[in-house]
Amino acid sequence: VEASIPEPLREAWKKHSASEFTNKEEFEKELVRHIETTLARSLYNCDELAAYSGTALAFRDRLIIEWNKTQQRQTFTDQKRVYYLSLEFLMGRALDNAMLNVGLKEAAREGLSDLGFQIEDVISQEHDAALGNGGLGRLAACFLDSMATLNYPAWGYGLRYRYGIFKQEIINGYQVEIPDYWLDNNPWEFPRHDVTVDIQFYGNVKKYQGENGKIAHSWEDGEIVQATAYDVPIPGYGTKTTNNLRLWSSKASSGEFDFQKFNAGDYESAVADQQNAETISAVLYPNDNLERGKELRLKQQYFWCAASLFDIVRRFKKTKRAWSEFPDQIAIQLNDTHPTLAIVELQRILIDKEGLEWDEAWNIVTKTFAYTNHTVLPEALEKWSVPLMQNLLPRHLQIIYEINLFFLQSVEKRFPKDREILSRVSIIEESHPKMVRMAYLAIIGSHKVNGVAELHSDLLKTTLFKDFVEIYGVDRFMNVTNGITPRRWLHQANPRLSALIAEKLGSYEFLKDLTLLDKIEAFVDDKAFRAEWAEIKRENKARLAKHIKATTGFDVNPNALFDVQVKRIHEYKRQQLNIFGVIHRYLTIKNMTPEQKKKVVPRVSIFGGKAAPGYWMAKTIIHLINKVAEVVNKDPEVGDLLKVIFIEDYNVSKAEIICPASDLSEHISTAGTEGSGTSNMKFVLNGGLIIGTCDGANIEITREIGEQNIFLFGNLAEDVEDLRHRHFYGDFKLDPQLERVFNAIKGNTFGDAGDFSALTNSIEEHGDYYLVSDDFNSYVTTHDMVDEAFLNQEEWLAKSISSVARMGFFSMDRVTNEYADSIWNVEPLNIKEDE
């Protein structure tokens, strides 16, 4: 308030308020101005990178003007806001998205062309913002896009890692990790050096007599690290709303202690403190679906939760409302358990700082938070050692114990005869050392808990969180099936398909209401439409083939069936099943007569994905894929009938090239292990068919597009436990076709067999936990059905078109509205057009 310009002077201010370019001419003017002044370059010295920077700065100006207005509008209307807390935001590139969202891509294309540049080359200069591992981080990014597009007053909160997910190089068939330093000349962030929060670690808790004789607690001493806000504007599509993603960066507190040391000549130790503090936001942990309990990770979590909560509470306090209104004004969504400490931090703020009674505070907390679970894999469930937490966050541990005490007392009251339930549901696991179970804390501190696809949410209720369903009733648990933003994953990634659909539907309205896609089913028998549909797919495949040639040197035939599996490399996702299937195909082709070979459908098997640097088995899978590629791709007996490609450094911008180019993609996790999967949706939305297990969102995709349009195979989730049990007791026989594959590997067909023994052993010797052998026969016969189907191109096209027509359900806008209605209870803002 103190910083605002006095009323009588505002007219002068408004007269000079920044204005937005609206056409090609004005864009060119802004572009040249930025290149010549902001970037200090000239027409004699302007490469594509400078053209990119200039274009980005021009669009950034537009975004920030709308960002400012959006924030004013949201403050003025004072409606309930959503805060989405996620340790990962896998945003990808921003420029193309910004141009499309504000509707000025064509103006920019012509403007750049007038000045000597191709827009595609300019766009591809941008470095991906890769602050995430996989699906969880990308889901957060899709949320931001939808929340802005639907005009929800919403903020994202995350960490500003100096290093995002590593860049992957393949050297001699092995994955090598290269640091991803992405911050140099990133025009999309705004440092807010005036928005800082001091964050405390370590120290100890003192009890004292507070007002009216109450026992109170204060957390004293320890270390202070400073959080600085960096804001990233998030434009909605076809709306003025531009929301905010606030990322926190750490540095040593600008307090006295470092200067004291510095002045006392202890220069090295002052620098060490600085570096120590900066380490907190230095790097994204590169594991997906694995938690390893490292102290620095817990520091990251608390640093980010505490800074975000301070910011949220500060904003709330400005409204001068009663604390009881906090949950009417604020909804906080926890993206997995990573931000669970936010629950404890809010309780701490309310009781220790604001003097509320425990019960009153706890009531506010539980009404504010909701928790999304993304996995049932045991190794991904977060647990923190009690001694570690005691040391780092002593007051928080006390509060956790208190939460647990009240919770267990209530459980005991309800189930007085059940002695076991208390140890089963306790937040504290009685192991050595004791552990804090973060998922239980998240459930107890939230009013809603959701899974990300129907099967996944059912499994949560019947297995992992069964006791909590008994305790709280089934209404606390719900399903919200994931979705994807059609703006990036159709319009931006596949502009020609988007244009064809728009032409038939009469407008681009489907990008805001994806259920309108169902109207294209009427054209499924229209010859010209089909031909165009096929031509677009062919062109997208040619674009990918070009990328493959440029990056791997291999030629692939765009008329072959492109069979794609791109996602994080993980045993449960079963890239090993895929590559074993490829080897099976290779051996089969090699045994064919020339006559038989003529009937083979040519294939290109395309893989991509990163392995966590410490995940040995996943790295072995990558190695095998690359070794198989080396042998197959140069085998003259095979020629064009089979090619194997590993695309290096799979990321969001590569996904935008790959998804539109697939004929078939693989979503083949062991049934019951994949929360949802979201790339399955991206591929189908781009006209690809999928082969998959009855897992995650494959099940709802099947329900929507029809069984005739998907290739399902493999054992069902309900049979998995029994099969594993039988393997464990020695009831295991290797599938004979898989045995032939293993014999080839063991015969050194793909290099030293010793390199791959861990892979074959895990199946033959160690119980085949992921049921690769059990599903192998079903997998390869289903692939034969794919070939059969691909031979009939007309029918394949019909499947492709009607699948796309039925994908409306998987829009992130549907997802966002479901969260808004049944979890957050927030309304979109009304935007007047003339504002």
Ligand code: BZD
């Ligand atoms: O979340 C993924 C699930 O595996 C997918 O099935 C699901 O579709 C998406 C979105 O809901 N989970 C992750 O991506 N998880 C992680 O990346 C992760 C990262 C750190 C720690 C634990 C998990």
